[in-house]
Amino acid sequence: MSLLRVSDLRVRYGAIQAVRGISFQVEEGECVTILGANGAGKSSTLRAVAGLHRPSGGSVTFGSQVVTGEPAHRIARSGISLVPEGRQVFGTLTIRENLELGGYVQSASANGEALERVLGIFPAFRQRLGALAGTLSGGEQQMLALGRALMTRPRLLMMDEPSLGLAPIVANQIFGILTEIVGSGIAVLLVEQNVHRALQVASRGYVLELGEVVLEGTAASLLADDHVRLAYLGHGMGEAE
Amino acid sequence: MDYLSAARERLIRAQARVTVPPRVQTAGRYGFYLGALVFASAPYWLGGIYYPDIWTDMALWGTIGLGLNVVIGFAGLLDLGYMAFYAIGGYVFANAALYHGFSLWEAMPIGAVLSVVASAIIGFPTLRVRGDYLAIMTLGFGGIVYYAAQNMTSLTGGYNGLFGWKTQSILGHPFASPIDFYPLALGLTVVAALVTRALRGSRVGRAWSCIKDDEVAAGAAGIPIIRYKLYAYMVGAVWAGLAGAIFAVKQNIVSPETFTFNQSFFAVAVVIMGGMGSITGVILGGVLYVVIAEWMVTYTGTLSGVIFSSLLLLVVLLRPQGLIPFRPRPPRWLLRHYLEDPARGTAGVSQPDG
Amino acid sequence: MSLQELLQQIANGLVVGSVYGLIALGYTMVYGIVRLINFAQGGLYEVGAYLGVFFFTLMGKFGLQYPIPAVLITLVISMTLTGALAFVVERVAYRPLRNAPLLAPLVSSLAMFFLLISVVQVVTGAEPLTYPSVLSPAPLHLGPIVLSPTSLIIFFAAILLMVGMQQFVRRTKVGKAMRATAANREAAALMGINTTRIVSLTFVLGGAMGAAAGILYGVNYGTVTYDMGEFGGLVAFTAAVMGGIGNVPGALVGGLTVGVLSSFASTFLPNQWNEAIVFAILILILAIRPQGILGERVAERA
Numbered sequence: 001m002s003l004l005r006v007s008d009l010r011v012r013y014g015a016i017q018a019v020r021g022i023s024f025q026v027e028e029g030e031c032v033t034i035l036g037a038n039g040a041g042k043s044s045t046l047r048a049v050a051g052l053h054r055p056s057g058g059s060v061t062f063g064s065q066v067v068t069g070e071p072a073h074r075i076a077r078s079g080i081s082l083v084p085e086g087r088q089v090f091g092t093l094t095i096r097e098n099l100e101l102g103g104y105v106q107s108a109s110a111n112g113e114a115l116e117r118v119l120g121i122f123p124a125f126r127q128r129l130g131a132l133a134g135t136l137s138g139g140e141q142q143m144l145a146l147g148r149a150l151m152t153r154p155r156l157l158m159m160d161e162p163s164l165g166l167a168p169i170v171a172n173q174i175f176g177i178l179t180e181i182v183g184s185g186i187a188v189l190l191v192e193q194n195v196h197r198a199l200q201v202a203s204r205g206y207v208l209e210l211g212e213v214v215l216e217g218t219a220a221s222l223l224a225d226d227h228v229r230l231a232y233l234g235h236g237m238g239e240a241e
Numbered sequence: 242m243d244y245l246s247a248a249r250e251r252l253i254r255a256q257a258r259v260t261v262p263p264r265v266q267t268a269g270r271y272g273f274y275l276g277a278l279v280f281a282s283a284p285y286w287l288g289g290i291y292y293p294d295i296w297t298d299m300a301l302w303g304t305i306g307l308g309l310n311v312v313i314g315f316a317g318l319l320d321l322g323y324m325a326f327y328a329i330g331g332y333v334f335a336n337a338a339l340y341h342g343f344s345l346w347e348a349m350p351i352g353a354v355l356s357v358v359a360s361a362i363i364g365f366p367t368l369r370v371r372g373d374y375l376a377i378m379t380l381g382f383g384g385i386v387y388y389a390a391q392n393m394t395s396l397t398g399g400y401n402g403l404f405g406w407k408t409q410s411i412l413g414h415p416f417a418s419p420i421d422f423y424p425l426a427l428g429l430t431v432v433a434a435l436v437t438r439a440l441r442g443s444r445v446g447r448a449w450s451c452i453k454d455d456e457v458a459a460g461a462a463g464i465p466i467i468r469y470k471l472y473a474y475m476v477g478a479v480w481a482g483l484a485g486a487i488f489a490v491k492q493n494i495v496s497p498e499t500f501t502f503n504q505s506f507f508a509v510a511v512v513i514m515g516g517m518g519s520i521t522g523v524i525l526g527g528v529l530y531v532v533i534a535e536w537m538v539t540y541t542g543t544l545s546g547v548i549f550s551s552l553l554l555l556v557v558l559l560r561p562q563g564l565i566p567f568r569p570r571p572p573r574w575l576l577r578h579y580l581e582d583p584a585r586g587t588a589g590v591s592q593p594d595g
Numbered sequence: 596m597s598l599q600e601l602l603q604q605i606a607n608g609l610v611v612g613s614v615y616g617l618i619a620l621g622y623t624m625v626y627g628i629v630r631l632i633n634f635a636q637g638g639l640y641e642v643g644a645y646l647g648v649f650f651f652t653l654m655g656k657f658g659l660q661y662p663i664p665a666v667l668i669t670l671v672i673s674m675t676l677t678g679a680l681a682f683v684v685e686r687v688a689y690r691p692l693r694n695a696p697l698l699a700p701l702v703s704s705l706a707m708f709f710l711l712i713s714v715v716q717v718v719t720g721a722e723p724l725t726y727p728s729v730l731s732p733a734p735l736h737l738g739p740i741v742l743s744p745t746s747l748i749i750f751f752a753a754i755l756l757m758v759g760m761q762q763f764v765r766r767t768k769v770g771k772a773m774r775a776t777a778a779n780r781e782a783a784a785l786m787g788i789n790t791t792r793i794v795s796l797t798f799v800l801g802g803a804m805g806a807a808a809g810i811l812y813g814v815n816y817g818t819v820t821y822d823m824g825e826f827g828g829l830v831a832f833t834a835a836v837m838g839g840i841g842n843v844p845g846a847l848v849g850g851l852t853v854g855v856l857s858s859f860a861s862t863f864l865p866n867q868w869n870e871a872i873v874f875a876i877l878i879l880i881l882a883i884r885p886q887g888i889l890g891e892r893v894a895e896r897a
């Protein structure tokens with residue numbers, strides 16, 4: 001049985017139908033990516049799964065639980081963690097407080113362990129635990145947001161455009177860490193503009209256009225697909241990578 | 242919901258209204274006018290002193306509602322010190338009549354002008370701040386005017402107020418009994434209704450409505466926000482200034498008790514309960530206020546504050562658009578454009594924009 | 596004015612200012628989380644003051660007059676009840692409107708304020724009520740300054756409550772959740788924080804602080820009136836803005852500043868102008884420095 005099963009999900013904002021009945025799955029320990037142009041409905045999908053926006057139709061099943069329409073804090077507690085678009089760290093709080101809030105629902109001892117583990121992944125934070133998150137650079141904030149999400153000990157980590165607005169070197173670091181996370185057995189649902197990178201990390205992908213899934217398949221098959229190459233990778237048939 | 246889809250929905254609703262047979266519509270409108278006329282003339286056929294007095298109060302509160310409607314209903318600014326301008330109108334008249342021998346006719350415009358000047362002075366620094374700060378600042382301004390009325394004894398007569406001017410008259414007809422004031426107050430309400438209605442449809446009115454809907458977008462579209470807010474504030478003050486003078490003449494006294502925070506609160510309640518932006522709505526709000534206040538004085542005593550605030554709360558929660566909501570109609574040409582080709586209208590609704 | 600008078604005025608100002616600071620704390624905490632001026636705060640302050648009279652008198656009837664325990668019990672009970680009332684205020688006047696345009700929750704909280712003071716007026720018949728005198732009125736001489744023991748205790752009680760609340764928000768887990776919710780409500784929900792409950796809690800704590808302020812005010816001045824919520828609410832709002840609204844330590848700074856300013860105003864100007872001056876200060880502060888003395892964020896919400 002899949003870890004996450006989304007079927008016929010619909011999201012609307014007033015008269016605007018942003019997601020028009022999409023279905024997809026994420027298996028235990030698997031990394032899946034959702035690709036698509038700006039406005040295709042990727043963020044809306046993640047937000048609906050995370051409970052930040054109530055879907056107007058369809059269902060979301062996590063493990064054996066149906067979580068459709070549950071409030072965000074319940075879904076977070078059930079083991080789904082979203083690193084939202086634009087990072088959304090708590091700017092007026094310190095790095096330590098941001099991370100501790102990630103472990104909000106855990107016991108103090110579990111929290112201590114998780115903090116050690118996360119600081120192991122992001123050693124740069126260890127010296128700066130007292131710094132305000134708002135003073136960090138974009139890349140550091142992305143790492144903090146990721147670390148904070150890991151503190152919740154998710155079974156499914158969802159990331160919305162983690163490399164947005166970051167320098168290529170920093171984006172590389174983030175993808176490196178992401179690969180490690182996938183390696184550690186946490187399932188990841190990744191939304192990325194950088195299709196190439198996304199398909200390197202992910203094993204499968206879905207292509208979203210105007211709120212509908214137009215294509216799905218393994219990373220390799222998507223990389224080879226003419227439509228994907230033309231529309232998202234910026235080069236046509238026959239060109240070698 | 243974004244602005245465009247809201248506009249489309251309004252358009253569809255307007256279309257639905259247009260499908261009511263025109264004859265029925267016209268009949269409905271004349272019925273409404275007839276009813277209003279019968280109601281407005283009631284003091285004449287009810288007679289006595291009590292009814293004309295109550296009806297004059299209704300007209301004055303209707304005018305207060307109309308003036309404050311410009312500020313809250315058109316421009317979306319919460320003003321919690323509106324009755325300060327009513328006070329200025331009253332005290333200016335009292336001073337002009339008592340110490341300078343002015344008549345009501347001469348004093349009313351002066352009161353209105355001074356109200357506007359006061360509104361500009363207070364509005365200039367305050368209108369730059371956010372909506373909720375503005376509410377507090379106007380509350381403070383109302384408080385200052387109230388305490389000034391109490392303490393600037395040489396100008397205001399202090400707690401006792403000002404009184405004792407000679408009976409005002411128009412064309413040799415003295416204002417002695419309530420029925421004499423009534424046409425004056427009613428006339429002011431009608432003028433206020435016509436003028437504010439015209440303003441609502443004008444270029445200024447459209448600018449206000451943009452600011453009210455989305456201040457940031459209005460600013461980005463090049464509307465000078467602060468200037469237009471100031472206009473709304475000043476236009477609103479005019480009507481309170483004028484009504485305040487008539488109120489003073491009617492009561493034969495001006496005293497601070499009429500301009501407390503409570504009164505300004507009731508004025509806000511009149512606009513919100515009646516229907517922000519709606520001319521008919523706020524007049525009805527004023528009428529209802531007087532009816533309820535009168536009923537409460539007679540039967541419930543001190544419960545008036547409790548009843549009023551509960552009513553206001555109920556309206557905000559259950560019917561936020563007010564009793565008679567203002568439904569902005571799309572311009573005629575746009576309607577015609579869609580009505581001639583219904584496909585365009587429906588196509589516009591089902592299709593989401595990107 | 597002699598130095599001695601100056602010091603005396605500052606001392607008097609600090610005492611009232613500490614009470615304003617407590618009310619301001621309620622405004623500032625709620626504002627920090629939901630970006631709304633909770634007008635009802637002035638009403639909660641007044642209700643707290645009246646509950647205080649009621650319980651003091653009640654305890655007097657049962658022979659519990661020994662002052663300090665009486666004050667403490669009254670404080671705890673009234674703060675609890677007022678907190679419960681604030682919970683209702685949030686449920687009724689804020690929560691259903693949280694996605695509505697700003698005007699709607701502003702008007703509903705205004706209506707709530709008016710409802711609270713009107714109920715007090717009806718229940719008490721608009722008569723001022725007298726607080727039992729709690730401590731011996733013998734004044735204390737602190738160098739050149741003369742203060743009643745009562746006002747000294749009030750000052751320290753108010754400061755203690757404010758510092759306690761600040762530490763609660765800074766150090767405890769729930770306090771951190773409150774700050775996280777204030778900083779970014781969605782992100783807080785993603786951490787598993789039940790932000791709806793945090794908002795409720797914030798209203799409750801704000802109301803309780805308001806009630807404490809009302810009781811301390813009553814104990815200090817000896818009488819409470821049904822219109823105290825209006826003036827107290829406004830002055831405290833000025834204090835909250837002055838300290839930078841949303842900024843918890845700022846409420847204390849703002850309260851003390853406004854207290855001292857109004858104390859000076861009442862020295863230099865005839866007494867009846869006192870309130871008008873406070874309103875003028877309020878308008879000036881809002882117009883000139885809306886971000887407050889401490890200059891913390893003024894998040895825009897149109």
Ligand SMILES: Nc1ncnc2c1ncn2[C@@H]1O[C@H](COP(=O)(O)OP(=O)(O)O)[C@@H](O)[C@H]1O
Nearest residue numbers: 013016018037038039040041042043044045595
């Ligand atoms: N809060 C919102 N209100 C109205 N429309 C929205 C909102 N958020 C997103 N949309 C619309 O929904 C569509 C999908 O947006 P989104 O999910 O953010 O796309 P993506 O993340 O793929 O770029 C877009 O047309 C966007 O304009």
Ligand SMILES: [Mg+2]
Nearest residue numbers: 042043044085
């Ligand atoms: Mg997106």
